[in-house]
Amino acid sequence: MQLFEATGDAFVLLFSGDAALWQIIWVSLKTSLVALIIAAPIAVLTGYVLATASFPGRRILIWLVQAALALPTVLIGLLLYGLLSRQGPMGGLHWLFSQSGIVVGQVLIALPVLVAFVLAAVQAADPRLAETAFTHGASRWRVMTTVLHEVRFGVMAAVINGFGRVLSEVGCALMVGGNIAGETRTMTTAIALETSKGEFAQGLALGIVLMTIALVINAALLLLQGDTRISRLAS
Template sequence: MHLLDAIRDAFALLLSGNAELWQVIWVSLKTTVLALLLATPASVIFGYLIAARTFAGRRVAIWLVQTSLSLPTVLIGLLLYLMLSRQGPLGDFRWLFSQSGIIAGQMLIALPVMTAFTLAAVQAADNRLAETAVTLGASPWRVMRTVLYEVRFGVMAAIISGFGRVISEVGCAIMVGGNIEGDTRTITTAIALQTSKGEFAQGIALGMVLVAIALLINAALVLLQGDAHAARGAT
């Protein structure tokens, strides 16, 4: 199949409302969003605490967070597979080859990304902000909220980076989800499958969806940052 023919067929699939195609997209979005909703609070809090607190082993914690960014997702998938298998310690959950298993894997993938980006954002903040809040009698919880609000765009960038890392990964999703049609087949695993079968149109169509999602999310962040800069300029 020529490239132009494959692209034409891909657009036709998207516009035709192909049920199989949109089911794959729905599963990807559903699992990714749920994983981020569950992982974001812990990631943001961990990133803030590591950046803002002084404690024994802080350098080791930062090193571990940064090192975890380099872990291949297929390794995370392998470890989670062993944990969720019948002989594994979490086998009773019966999450292997299910959407719950995919969500668990995506959480493990997103956690270090969002933690590292939040840590960097908090470290870049003006230290006088937290010091002033403490001087005014703010509680530790209030200080954290104040600092995180100040670096909110950095935190948003962390969440977007986590989203991009999760929705575009394929290794963990295949190993833990099993690429089951209509249940655990995601955009990336479907692309891998269809390409291996020589059916490029569906793979290209799903790739277009991935690119469109990335463009929309990053455009929203750019617009919000632009509005914030404009508001500061007006004051």
């Protein structure tokens, strides 16, 4: 019975325009999007180079990227806490317990996910595509953009998974951000806080928002993939 009441209260909070609730949502979306904007270009370029270039240490780098996927986000938060604390080498930036600190943590969390997905997508592409482009005198930059356009849905899947990863993580955001109301309190840290207090309405409301975002983004990707396949069949 308590769950049903909390669910009803959650919808009331969402549709009543509760300022505190929507501030939490805004902080989460803002930090996650900024982190993704920073991480995506770096990761796409890195994933493409790892997939197409041959150089000493390449396999070690791929191994490190894949190993980083399994790193707990709380460990990344612990390392950043040490770096950004007053006694740390980056303490002068004053990013601990700030949105900037959360963004840095989210960039580090997103990078392995994005690189791994882009790497897999480029490796799965038809190698004749790059060979044909080179034969026609295309520059390396043009070849890269051609290949990435061919595997664009794999790249889009990378971005979506990276966004979902940073939006839903709690360990790093809690340690580096400090869960400060109105400043660094994200949806996941707020859910953890409200649940620990035994107040489920706000936690459920934020959980509904998280699920809605995930459903909408993935539905958009599926629709785009479907439209492209239909247009190819029609042509």
